[in-house]
Amino acid sequence: MSTEPQAAAPTEAEVRARLHSAPFAMFFGVDLELRGDELTLVLPYREDLVGNVMLPALHGGVLGALLEITALTTVSLRQRQTHLPKTIDITIDYLRSGRPVPTYARAKVTRLGRRIASVRAEAWQFERADPIAALHGHFLLTPE
Amino acid sequence: MTEPAPPPTPPTGAEIVTVMLSATPWTRALGISLVSVDHARARLIAPYRADLIGDAETGVIAGGVISALLDQGCGAAVMAAMTERQSIATLDLRIDYMRGAIPGRDIIAEAHCYKLTRSVAFVRAVAFEDSPDDPVANATAAFMIASDGGRRPGSNHKAPR
Numbered sequence: 001m002s003t004e005p006q007a008a009a010p011t012e013a014e015v016r017a018r019l020h021s022a023p024f025a026m027f028f029g030v031d032l033e034l035r036g037d038e039l040t041l042v043l044p045y046r047e048d049l050v051g052n053v054m055l056p057a058l059h060g061g062v063l064g065a066l067l068e069i070t071a072l073t074t075v076s077l078r079q080r081q082t083h084l085p086k087t088i089d090i091t092i093d094y095l096r097s098g099r100p101v102p103t104y105a106r107a108k109v110t111r112l113g114r115r116i117a118s119v120r121a122e123a124w125q126f127e128r129a130d131p132i133a134a135l136h137g138h139f140l141l142t143p144e
Numbered sequence: 145m146t147e148p149a150p151p152p153t154p155p156t157g158a159e160i161v162t163v164m165l166s167a168t169p170w171t172r173a174l175g176i177s178l179v180s181v182d183h184a185r186a187r188l189i190a191p192y193r194a195d196l197i198g199d200a201e202t203g204v205i206a207g208g209v210i211s212a213l214l215d216q217g218c219g220a221a222v223m224a225a226m227t228e229r230q231s232i233a234t235l236d237l238r239i240d241y242m243r244g245a246i247p248g249r250d251i252i253a254e255a256h257c258y259k260l261t262r263s264v265a266f267v268r269a270v271a272f273e274d275s276p277d278d279p280v281a282n283a284t285a286a287f288m289i290a291s292d293g294g295r296r297p298g299s300n301h302k303a304p305r
Contacts, residue, residue, distance in 0.1 A: 021200050024196050024197060024198045025198075048169040048170060049170055052292075055300040056301075057300055064212065064239075065209075068207050068211065084198075086241070087239075089239065091239075094237075099300045
């Protein structure tokens with residue numbers, strides 16, 4: 001058993017500051033909540049996030065961006081790194097149309113290797129068990 | 145002297161896609177516009193903007209902008225392949241990133257709807273700055289055709305049952 005001291009887990013404020021250091025995250029209006037090791041990304045509804053004005057429904061690119069940011073933020077939190085990993089590939093399944101309400105997303109790092117992380121993420125609105133979109137992706141880890 | 149009114153000309157593919165882009169709030173917010181449209185093919189451009197940077201250290205544009213550009217480009221190619229206007233919705237979208245986009249450069253997406261059936265459309269797309277031979281990202285997508293079937297305008301204001 002290793003006796004090396006673990007680096008302190010980052011606080012919610014630190015993870016948020018890292019997220020919001022990206023101009024796009026500010027433009028997008030995405031925020032996060034961190035409870036213990038459980039990270040949830042939160043995207044409030046805004047009219048300019050819509051892709052279909054008739055229904056109205058969130059744009060596919062909005063759900064893709066939310067899921068990718070959730071995956072990247074979760075990997076860098078697990079890695080205890082400030083550098084963002086690089087996206088190698090993502091596959092997004094659109095399961096339901098996104099309604100004009102807040103959207104939440106969580107990611108699970110299914111494997112954290114030395115160079116690659118494999119990640120699954122889901123976005124939901126009303127019930128977590130009823131996701132509106134899901135992501136599966138691979139991310140290249142950047143050395144510190 | 146009366147001349148018969150000319151028969152109404154159906155809108156061109158470029159007109160349909162231009163209307164679609166201007167009526168889509170998220171593509172307008174990102175500044176995405178049409179470059180060209182041809183049968184089952186479309187080319188869209190996303191301008192480089194400081195507020196769309198995804199990594200402040202490198203100045204590289206956010207992946208979320210490229211996925212919106214590729215998703216919308218694929219949707220435009222589907223519309224360019226259809227003979228009548230129908231609603232469409234993305235079923236799935238896979239994006240492979242070959243490299244980071246070059247900071248300061250606009251990104252072009254070129255999409256081709258290579259198969260259109262009654263219910264589903266299959267699309268390939270590539271994102272690049274100068275040439276599709278030097279891609280930033282490749283995408284493959286499937287779309288549902290007539291995705292609004294049975295749903296009324298404003299139906300999404302109600303929570304799902």
